[in-house]
Structures are given as C-alpha cells and as structure tokens.
Amino acid sequence: GGIITQTPKFLIGQEGQKLTLKCQQNFNHDTMYWYRQDSGKGLRLIYYSITENDLQKGDLSEGYDASREKKSSFSLTVTSAQKNEMAVFLCASSINRGNTEVFFGKGTRLTVV
Amino acid sequence: QEKVQQSPESLIVPEGAMSSLNCTFSNSASQSIWWYQQHPGKGPEALISIFSNGNKKEGRLTVYLNRASLHVSLHIRDSQPSDSAVYLCAVSDTNAYKVIFGKGTHLHVLP
Numbered sequence: 654g655g656i657i658t659q660t661p662k663f664l665i666g667q668e669g670q671k672l673t674l675k676c677q678q679n680f681n682h683d684t685m686y687w688y689r690q691d692s693g694k695g696l697r698l699i700y701y702s703i704t705e706n707d708l709q710k711g712d713l714s715e716g717y718d719a720s721r722e723k724k725s726s727f728s729l730t731v732t733s734a735q736k737n738e739m740a741v742f743l744c745a746s747s748i749n750r751g752n753t754e755v756f757f758g759k760g761t762r763l764t765v766v
Numbered sequence: 767q768e769k770v771q772q773s774p775e776s777l778i779v780p781e782g783a784m785s786s787l788n789c790t791f792s793n794s795a796s797q798s799i800w801w802y803q804q805h806p807g808k809g810p811e812a813l814i815s816i817f818s819n820g821n822k823k824e825g826r827l828t829v830y831l832n833r834a835s836l837h838v839s840l841h842i843r844d845s846q847p848s849d850s851a852v853y854l855c856a857v858s859d860t861n862a863y864k865v866i867f868g869k870g871t872h873l874h875v876l877p
Contacts, residue, residue, distance in 0.1 A: 657809075684863055695772075695869035696810075696854065703863050711864070712767070743809055747865070752797035752817070752858045755865055757809030 655680035657758035659744050664763045668736040674729045674761045676744030685727040686745040686755065689713055696743065702727055731763070738765040768793050768859045772868035780876050785842040787871045789855030794833045797858040801829065801840045804852045804870070813853075814840070845875045 657678045666672045678685065684703050688696040688711075698711030700719035708719050718730040727744060741760045747753050769792040779785050791799065798817045802810035816822045816829045816838065826843045842849055855868040 686865065688867070693869065696867040698864065698866065701864060709863070745809070754800065754812045754815070755802075755810075755856070757811070759807070759809050 655682075655756070657744055657746060657756055659742075659758040659761050661761060662759070664761055666731070666734040666763065666765050668734060668765060670734045670765075672731040672734055672763070674731075674742050674744075674763075676727045676729075676758060677725055678727075678744075678746045678756075679725065680746055680748070680756060681724070682746035682748050682756070683724070684747045684749060685721065686747075687711075687717075687719060687727065687729045688743045688745065690741045690743055690760070691739075699729065699742075734763075734765040736765055738763065768857055768864070768866045770855055770857050770866050770868040772853075772855050772871050774871060775869070776872045776874070778874045778876065779845050781845065781847060783845050783875075785845045785849065785873055785875070787840045787842075787853050787855075787873070789838045789840075789868055791836050791838070791855075791857045793857075793859075794836060799829075799831060799838045800856040801827075802854040802856060802867075804854060810854055842873075845873075847875045847877045849873060850875045 686701045687699040697713045702721040705724045744758045747755045800815040801813045804810040816831045828841045831838045852870040
C-alpha cells in the first residue's frame with residue numbers, strides 16, 4: 654500500500670496572498686491530480702500531470718499554478734487568494750491512465766480572511 | 767469535454783433498505799466509470815468500477831452501465847448507517863488521463 658500526504662492540513666491566508674500547497678505520494682504513480690472541492694459543487698479538476706515535469710490544465714486552472722519537479726511530488730500555488738474563499742483542495746494519484754483507481758490524500762482546507 | 771451529472775442530490779433511506787444512485791455522462795466513448803465514497807473530513811475512496819455494458823456485483827454493491835443511454839447506477843443492498851457518506855461518480859475523459867467527477871449524492875441511512 655501507499656499513502657498520499659498533503660501539507661498543510663489547514664491553511665489560512667490573506668486576500669491577495671500567494672499560497673502553496675504540497676503533496677507527496679509513495680505509490681510510485683505516474684499521474685497526479687489537484688482537485689478543488691466546494692460545498693455543493695463536487696470535485697473540480699485544477700491541474701494534472703502524467704509524468705515528472707509534465708503539467709496539464711484542468712477546468713479550473715485560472716488563478717493557479719502547479720509544479721511537478723519529482724515523480725513523487727506535486728505542488729499547487731494559489732497565485733492571489735480571494736477574500737472569503739473557503740475550499741478543500743484534494744491531491745490524488747493514479748498508476749497511469751485515469752481509467753484506473755485514483756487514490757486521494759485527506760485534503761488541505763483553505764480559508765482566506 | 768466530459769460532463770457528469772448525479773441524482774438525487776440527497777437520499778434518505780431506512781436501515782436495511784436498498785439505496786439507488788444515478789449518474790449520467792456525456793461521452794459514450796468514455797473509459798471506465800468509477801464510484802467513490804467520501805466520509806466527512808476524508809478524501810474519496812474507490813468503491814467499484816465498470817467498463818462494459820451490463821452489471822457488476824461486489825458484496826452489497828451492484829453497478830449497472832448502459833453506454834447507449836449514457837447512464838450508470840449504483841445500488842447498495844441492505845443499507846447500513848455506516849454507508850452514510852457522499853457518493854461520487856467519476857468518468858475518465860477520452861484522453862484517459864483526465865478524470866471528471868460529478869457533484870455527488872449525499873446518502874443518509876437512518877438507524
């Protein structure tokens with residue numbers, strides 16, 4: 654088995670601040686994902702990466718940057734936090750293509766004051 | 767672009783009843799369809815997947831897929847209070863790397 658570790662678990666930022674969320678996986682999976690989960694809106698794909706140094710935009714990439722410098726890690730940057738924003742960011746990985754099981758971390762809960 | 771719709775938004779059933787959840791997707795050429803379960807404060811966990819038309823059973827779970835009608839359903843037999851969670855339908859896009867989720871169904875099983 655493996656695990657996906659997201660840090661931090663809770664993140665409080667200020668409006669306009671640049672914030673970075675980190676994710677590590679020890680499954681040795683090729684593909685990694687960042688999703689945003691808002692109440693009533695399900696999971697929306699922000700970025701995904703099919704291998705080291707690859708980046709693909711999802712449906713919600715505006716306002717975010719991502720980085721995959723190592724196979725095991727995938728970071729997400731909120732380029733300018735929006736006031737009163739509150740969401741959970743979920744990191745995930747799959748062995749290869751998306752038609753295989755996707756494994757999730759426990760999430761980073763973001764609050765912007 | 768793949769779209770995934772789930773219904774109902776919320777479902778309340780008594781303990782021991784059958785729970786039936788629905789999901790429609792937009793592309794008949796989509797890859798496997800997965801169902802995930804998410805408890806509060808946790809990440810989603812995979813429950814069951816299906817690729818071919820027809821049904822698939824695993825324990826108390828049965829999934830039915832009809833690609834012609836772009837519809838998949840999940841049925842939980844003998845529902846238990848511990849089954850109370852959000853259930854997410856996930857479809858991989860035709861490029862097979864991009865995985866799109868529905869908004870989820872909140873299932874509440876009353877003891």
